[in-house]
Amino acid sequence: MTPEEILLRDAFLLGIELKLFWFVTLLYGISFLIGIVYLISSKPEIGRALTWGLRITVVFHTVLIIFRGFEGMRPPFQNLYETLSWFAWFANATYLYAQSRWREVHIPGFIVAGIAMAACLYGIFSRNPVISPLPPALQSPWYEAHVIAAFLSYAVFVVSFAVELCYLKFKTPPEEPHGIFGYIDNEFRRWTHRLVLFGFPFLTFAVFSGAAWANDAWGRYWSWDPKETWSLITWTVYAMYLHSKTVGRWKDMPASLLNILGFICMIMTFLGVNWLVKLFGIPSLHTYAV
Amino acid sequence: MLYKFFSSLKTSVYILAAMSIMFLIGTIFPQGENIEDYIEAGGKYVPLVRALDFLDIFMSPLFLVITFVLTVNLIICLYDRFKIFIKIKRRVIDFERLKGHPNVLSFDKAAFEKRLKTIGFTFKIQTDDAVNPGIKVYEKGIQYWWLSWFYHVGIILAILGFFVTALFAFEKGVLLFPGKPESISLYSKETRWNEFLEKMGMDIPEEQVRDEYVLTLEEFVTEYNQVLKIDYPKGKLERLAIGIGMTKLVPSPKGFSYMPKMWLTRFNVKKPDGEVLYAKLWVNRPFRTGYLTLYQMGYEQRVELLANGKVIDAEARVPFEVEGVNGKFVLGSLKVGTLFKKDGTTEKIDPVTTLYHIPEDDPKARNVLGEITLGDKIDAKDTAFEFRDYKEGSYLSYRKDPGIWLVGLAGLFVFLGLFVRSLGAWYRIQYAVESKTAYVLISSRGILADKDRIIKKLKKK
Numbered sequence A: 001m002t003p004e005e006i007l008l009r010d011a012f013l014l015g016i017e018l019k020l021f022w023f024v025t026l027l028y029g030i031s032f033l034i035g036i037v038y039l040i041s042s043k044p045e046i047g048r049a050l051t052w053g054l055r056i057t058v059v060f061h062t063v064l065i066i067f068r069g070f071e072g073m074r075p076p077f078q079n080l081y082e083t084l085s086w087f088a089w090f091a092n093a094t095y096l097y098a099q100s101r102w103r104e105v106h107i108p109g110f111i112v113a114g115i116a117m118a119a120c121l122y123g124i125f126s127r128n129p130v131i132s133p134l135p136p137a138l139q140s141p142w143y144e145a146h147v148i149a150a151f152l153s154y155a156v157f158v159v160s161f162a163v164e165l166c167y168l169k170f171k172t173p174p175e176e177p178h179g180i181f182g183y184i185d186n187e188f189r190r191w192t193h194r195l196v197l198f199g200f201p202f203l204t205f206a207v208f209s210g211a212a213w214a215n216d217a218w219g220r221y222w223s224w225d226p227k228e229t230w231s232l233i234t235w236t237v238y239a240m241y242l243h244s245k246t247v248g249r250w251k252d253m254p255a256s257l258l259n260i261l262g263f264i265c266m267i268m269t270f271l272g273v274n275w276l277v278k279l280f281g282i283p284s285l286h287t288y289a290v
Numbered sequence B: 001m002l003y004k005f006f007s008s009l010k011t012s013v014y015i016l017a018a019m020s021i022m023f024l025i026g027t028i029f030p031q032g033e034n035i036e037d038y039i040e041a042g043g044k045y046v047p048l049v050r051a052l053d054f055l056d057i058f059m060s061p062l063f064l065v066i067t068f069v070l071t072v073n074l075i076i077c078l079y080d081r082f083k084i085f086i087k088i089k090r091r092v093i094d095f096e097r098l099k100g101h102p103n104v105l106s107f108d109k110a111a112f113e114k115r116l117k118t119i120g121f122t123f124k125i126q127t128d129d130a131v132n133p134g135i136k137v138y139e140k141g142i143q144y145w146w147l148s149w150f151y152h153v154g155i156i157l158a159i160l161g162f163f164v165t166a167l168f169a170f171e172k173g174v175l176l177f178p179g180k181p182e183s184i185s186l187y188s189k190e191t192r193w194n195e196f197l198e199k200m201g202m203d204i205p206e207e208q209v210r211d212e213y214v215l216t217l218e219e220f221v222t223e224y225n226q227v228l229k230i231d232y233p234k235g236k237l238e239r240l241a242i243g244i245g246m247t248k249l250v251p252s253p254k255g256f257s258y259m260p261k262m263w264l265t266r267f268n269v270k271k272p273d274g275e276v277l278y279a280k281l282w283v284n285r286p287f288r289t290g291y292l293t294l295y296q297m298g299y300e301q302r303v304e305l306l307a308n309g310k311v312i313d314a315e316a317r318v319p320f321e322v323e324g325v326n327g328k329f330v331l332g333s334l335k336v337g338t339l340f341k342k343d344g345t346t347e348k349i350d351p352v353t354t355l356y357h358i359p360e361d362d363p364k365a366r367n368v369l370g371e372i373t374l375g376d377k378i379d380a381k382d383t384a385f386e387f388r389d390y391k392e393g394s395y396l397s398y399r400k401d402p403g404i405w406l407v408g409l410a411g412l413f414v415f416l417g418l419f420v421r422s423l424g425a426w427y428r429i430q431y432a433v434e435s436k437t438a439y440v441l442i443s444s445r446g447i448l449a450d451k452d453r454i455i456k457k458l459k460k461k
């Protein structure tokens, strides 16, 4: 093939990929809407439809990720455009796995669908999808491991957050275990802890591999830049959550609040601190690479 | 009292909360800035910022105190739990409570113990009770409290490592041009430790010959990838139009562009003992020997131009003037080296750069005058430019960090502990036999622990 033919082929493949990505985003959107209807009507069939919506989406989304890998002939987790998609996929897959263990609980699905859709839209609108080789600074096995572990842990925390919110809002009183949204009981709630316990080592690995990468690339494993520091805040908050789960009186509400706070910190790692800096009226003398 | 306070998990949660608040402050206030600049830029809360060192929060006394308290908390906690674990004073349930426990299971006593052993449980202890049957304890998997002990030790190591780095590490840069050896020293007076010694009125050690290394550049190589250019629209609606197939994605008329693939430096290092090592390094692949680590940071390109007959030594991306011509000029990055093409072939790039003009009244503007290749000429702004020669220097940084191995070790401790603890499986079975029934209580830890599977196996005849 001549370079020009390769160029045409790549543009063609990227076109297909983008259509598929939009379609997957639409499916998340539809699932989210079904979730809203479920929230209003609380009809069990609609709850089941929500879970089915997410199941169908995960199939198409898997195809999308494999397609992207095939297009670039490399693992598709190398820039924010790709990892946002992977994050949404993993959140959905984790949710579906957990959901398969619950009896008739479908409601957290609408939160997961909403977040997955937001991640996909963010990827589509704010990033450039054109596949290009990694710049030298990012060519490190640590970098790849770092990105995969970070987004994997974030995805798991999203599901934990969704479960936590649904528990707080819809928990069923002990005398009638089957509430309007199914068995939202203590067994259901144990998933919040289980999920964070699963995600935490990966988040730890993400922080560590990020440091190892920085150490190879610049010789300084930690420089306290806001992004690094936010990941440390997130990590500390989840450590507090795990600790609170082992303290008798903090197992309930305080732990729930810490879980939700952990989720907010995680979002802050993404969105950066610029608005917070403005809120406090602090001049930012650096230009941070957020 | 103090011991109780420090061995409590609640204390650690409070300390971790205080820590997070310090981190948060560190993300809001510009770190490493000068307080005067901060005030000049209209910074708020100046007395507070000054008193609590908000512009260098991670070295502020407050932060150090909190870190110290956390470390003490961790050490005491670990000591406390160590004592408990060693004695395995993990309380065994008594018979009445076992039998009345909501999660208790009953099994046929026959061969129960044998089955436990065949599925991998090992006997731990047995209690004696004058009245009731004794309780036997069996376990399977690594005891999770040792794992969690292990990763908490890792956290202490990490804090220590950070501290050693903060006190003793330093880094500097060196620019190497071919044929011009540079010497560097693995000693710096500017570490925090030396600053501290100086403040205390003590002598700082002098630099010695044994710290000196000589670096000589042999070759600096740049490589580029040929990158696909596709005009992907920026607008949301235009992107949506592509997504729903209303418009087609097309290659850019410009075709391909260049993207840096790698920068690589080949050089030799003369060590203090006279030994010479031949080395190469590139981005993300530092070169290490002993305590010295060298990193590829960047490069400097110098172009020899002839402008109206006068020789100009211009650095790429740095504006220069030509006598008698208004405004300034600047050269873009020089492209030179090997191009890796999309079709798998490679090509030597003819050294080429772009010449821009910067008008006097608009110093931000960069007006393209044209591309210029080695040996070529262009006429622009009433000036004849000729690209005569070029050279590239490699910019390396070097660093000595005695804390790094501690942090690495800490990482290893933390992971092994965390991963095995969280993802692994540990089970504990306490049971007692009364007539033909075994009353069994199963507890487990770890994501992979599956009580139901164990129960099934125990029931299998």
Ligand code: HEM
Binding pocket: A200, A239, A242, A243, A246, B006, B007, B008, B009, B010, B012, B016, B070, B073, B074, B077, B078, B144, B145, B148, B152, B155, B421
């Ligand atoms: C940076 C500081 C710390 C971090 C990141 C951290 C992290 C963790 C994590 C992730 C867990 C739990 C997961 C689990 O096994 O359920 C845990 C449990 C625990 N931590 Fe910490 N910890 C820290 C400091 C401390 C301190 C200072 C103490 C001392 C009071 C402490 C005592 C404990 C205990 C007793 C447990 C429960 C043991 C267990 O269930 O494995 N931790 N810690």
